[in-house]
Amino acid sequence: MKLKLSVPQWHYSMLLDRDRVAVFKEAIEKTVKPGDVVYDLGTGSGILAMIASRITKNVYAVELDPITYEYARENIKINNFGNINLVEADASEYDFKEPADVIIAEMLDTALITEPQVPVLNSILKKGLLKERGKLIPERAHNTAQVVMAKMGYIYYDEEVISEPISEEIHYSTVDFYKINKEEVSYNLKFKLKDIKLNVENMPLGIRLNTYTELNEKIIAGSTPMLNPPLIIPIENPTIEDGTLNIKLSYKMGGDLESINIKCL
Ligand SMILES: C[S@@+](CC[C@H](N)C(=O)[O-])C[C@H]1O[C@@H](n2cnc3c(N)ncnc32)[C@H](O)[C@@H]1O
Structure with missing residues (x-):
């Protein structure tokens, strides 16, 4: 898949980390099915949402940082992923209108200390936003x-x-x-x-x-x-x-x- 992506500097390093992107791509392609509702929490450049949206039309991509959100908006537009519902919000507070079959969340850091993976997913689970047989990436x-x-x-x-x-x-x-x-x-x-x-x-x-x-x-x-x-x-x-x-x-x-x-x- 060839995408044109513009991003803030630290997102650039994340995109250049091919092993990181490759494992997420493989997991998304093995898990997401056509018709699934997918959330990509902390979408950054939008890369993981775009991978998911080649399989299903129902993708919500949520980004907290307004500058990164603007880059994601541009990336989604120039790569013609008009079906992605991009939202500028804190993923733990956003009022999703439908529950998800698959939730992608790459808000990871060593021992999960400096990124909000755990509080955000805690909030999503407490609101019952993952369907009963729904899948998380990562698990x-x-x-x-x-x-x-x-x-x-x-x-x-x-x-x-x-x-x-x-x-x-x-x-x-x-x-x-x-x-x-x-x-x-x-x-x-x-x-x-x-x-x-x-x-x-x-x-x-x-x-x-x-x-x-x-x-x-x-x-x-x-x-x-x-x-x-x-x-x-x-x-x-x-x-x-x-x-x-x-x-x-x-x-x-x-x-x-x-x-x-x-x-x-
Ligand atoms: C580690 S980056 C990953 C970006 C992208 N998912 C990827 O894999 O390339 C995490 C992203 O989550 C965003 N973020 C952090 N806290 C968030 C929150 N509470 N809600 C939504 N986005 C958040 C950050 O601004 C950052 O863009």
Whole structure:
């Protein structure tokens, strides 16, 4: 499919991330059927709505940001997708006139922290806007954590995955988007550290969070530069006992990076 797209700079990076777009395209083409009512929440450039609207005529695309909305409007017009119902609104507040067979929501970020995927889908589900056998894309997010040697003393994205791991990667949560999820979460995590000499006073340790996106039962996407890049949170004054690090990790989904807190137990 060839589309002419103009977008703000950060959307351009998202569109250039071919792996990100490819997994969503595949999931949409496998899930959406002719006649389905589809929502694309956080439509951005409109790309995912346009993919869906090649299969069905009933697509609602919702974008909160007025500037991005204008780009989406232009993209939809020049690519002749006149059937897309584009709306400038907060997707958690918009009054949809009919429930959906398929809801696409790419408002993802690592561990779902800085994007509103969870609060928006919570609101949509509470209003009964997904039909009984309706499908979500993605369906779930699986979160893992691993102790690494941090390269910096502040929270940063490790897109190239270069920070050296010093523990196993442990799976600590699965967020199922078909359920109403608690937005403020906390987890007690225990890491057995690799048997290496650590001088924790000089060495910044960090926790690397990774999110694996389950678009449908057959497609699980790892991180890409613009889809859930690994996030590193430095640990202040780590306490290691018998080669074990115990922490309490807490954050707010749909919050911001400042909501992240790590406490050594
Ligand atoms: C990660 S981008 C994805 C854009 C597009 N779906 C794609 O896959 O290329 C998320 C988009 O959601 C929009 N957004 C964030 N919060 C929103 C909300 N509450 N309602 C509607 N759109 C929202 C942002 O402005 C941004 O354009």
